[in-house]
Amino acid sequence: MKVRTGDWVEVRSKEEILRTLDKEGRLDGLPFMPQMFNYCGQRFRVQANAYKTCDTVSGDYGGLHLPDAVHLDIRCDGLAHGGCQAGCLLFWKNAWLKPIGDADAARALAHSRADDGCTEADVRQAVQHQGTDGETIYSCQATELLNYTRPLKWWDARQYVEAYTSGNRTLPQVGRGLWYLLYYYGTLAFSERWGRPARWLYNRFQAVTGGIPFPRAEGKIPAGQLTPRDDLDLKPGDLVRVKSHEEIRATLDTRFYNRGLYFDAELVPYCGKVFRVGARIERFVDERSGRMRRMKTPAVILDGVVCKSLYSGRRMFCPRAIHLWCREIWLERVSVEASVQAPQPTLAGGCATPHREAAD
Template sequence: MIKAGEQFEVRSKSEILATLDTNGALDGMPFMPQMFEYCGQRFHIYKNAYKTCDTVSGKYIGLHLDDTVHLPIRCDGKAFDGCQAACLLFWRTAWLKPVSEAGDACLPSPAPVSRGCTEADVLAATSHEVDGRTLYRCQATSLLEFTRPMAWWDVRQYANAYRSGNWSIAQVLRGLTYLGYTYGTRAHRRKIGAPARWLYNKARFLWGGIPFPRRPDLFPQKKSGASVPVLNLKPGEFVRIKPFEEILATLGKDGSHRGLMFDAELVPYCGKVFRVRTRVERFVDETCGEMRTLKTPAVILDGVVCQSKYSGQRMFCPREIFSWWREAWLERVEPMVVAQHDDVEQRKAA
């Protein structure tokens, strides 16, 4: 199994094209146009993508992949009409070759055997017209074409979380403990799970953990009517994420604010300071391939991604999808406060 941290080189354009069918895909996985610019470059494996999460069918499950990794490269959206989701890209191992400690490529480049795919085919495969609508095709929209469902009881996924180098043994054990407690006590259920959530929140101080991240009992029993602060945040500005309890007060009975869900994976970031990466106004809907425009823009924060710590069957997914934040959940922070925050963090690290 390829492990996180190993060094690989992206194969040449001709070598990669030789692996693709006329739809620009290898075993159902599209090779996207912007990925060509990395040909010949070397990267350390960011994560082994043996597993990912189903964001297409609506099923809350994990998906298995073969011979796939993540490099530290995200989609720039240029080939998809400016989609701002910035997804972490999938890379088939056939598109890479390992690099030795001496810095040389370990495997010779095979002579290209064309399957009929050209660079123009790869570009053309990114979209098509249906009844006057443009439907986009990318790795995210094609996810179910190159994965297969993974049962939660398949213990191999938990072993691979450690074997891949994606997670430490301590992280895996903590994750499994959380899973066992949550589903064993039904702590995620609104009513019957209340005692288990109470006990969790009392005991969490022993290990310095966050509050139990799924609190349906605290969602208001009516649709949220709270107004959205007009912060008009811009990339580069700093914000503090409000405390968990304050954010809960902005949510409707379904756990969303103006249609955007506040997920358990966002809870570990509450109360912390981050830089705004970008405003999200348009994105390709993975379920159908259409471009969507947010009625109320959200923002993406640097380094704030789904860590798959509290995601049930999706536990240990390495995809690291960027979390989206409503401005109602944030407050602008002045540069002086940011400097003080950084100083405190540096002292903690020391």
């Protein structure tokens, strides 16, 4: 089934999906997770074609290719994974979906397994196991990312063509993204020593056109020096304004970190805008180890604040839409009277580098 962004699809029945899975609850290496059974028989609009995603496991942070998969507007609730609060956008294989109006729901699937294949119990059992030290090791789509994708070279032009042909991006969006890539690398704007003229020219042009200033300006605190914190005790539903980029830079070291949490350039377009707090992050599953981590310093997720992959280099046009985590020192409370209406969560996709602090 060829699916485009915006198409309506129906999640197949539990029985149909189980027929596509191996004994570890996977199709082509991609885990079907227990919470995904809740959506069987329901209809959704395709949020993005998931032909491309980002490597958040190996440390390479490059692009990865994933065939025959999409994102629906469904995020992981973490209930089967120790209450993980990362809220990752789920991957759905095309074989688990059917187009609206397909009356032959029982037809043979392209990846059917033997009759003695996967059961729901197998899917649930594959979620976790005990490590040699007795600690629970979780398995999910994020931890198994490298098992169902392959490396995607930045010079492979097909990925930029597919960003448009899949319906994920418009032609102007693709053009702006490629222009930024060419400028960033072609003028050495990334170089602290040689890129200063290029960054100055970029900011001058953006100031005249009303655009976003250069998004990768480093922090002002020397690396290794303790960065500041501010506890606002934010709760879901609170209204906050993201501080200006200059104010946030004053809280970052020269490696873009504040107390172990990386400030990604993808956050810059949200600076100065008002959002509603969606969740307070206390724990999450580490994609590299599968172990549960707990935050040392508070961080929050804001409704609608996701990576749109505007400044992501090799990951440009990734549709994964990872939540951008915010330190409370990057935010300020806003009263209802003084605020504009908080925006609804965006459906635009992208992927930010989720550098997260280690846990106690």
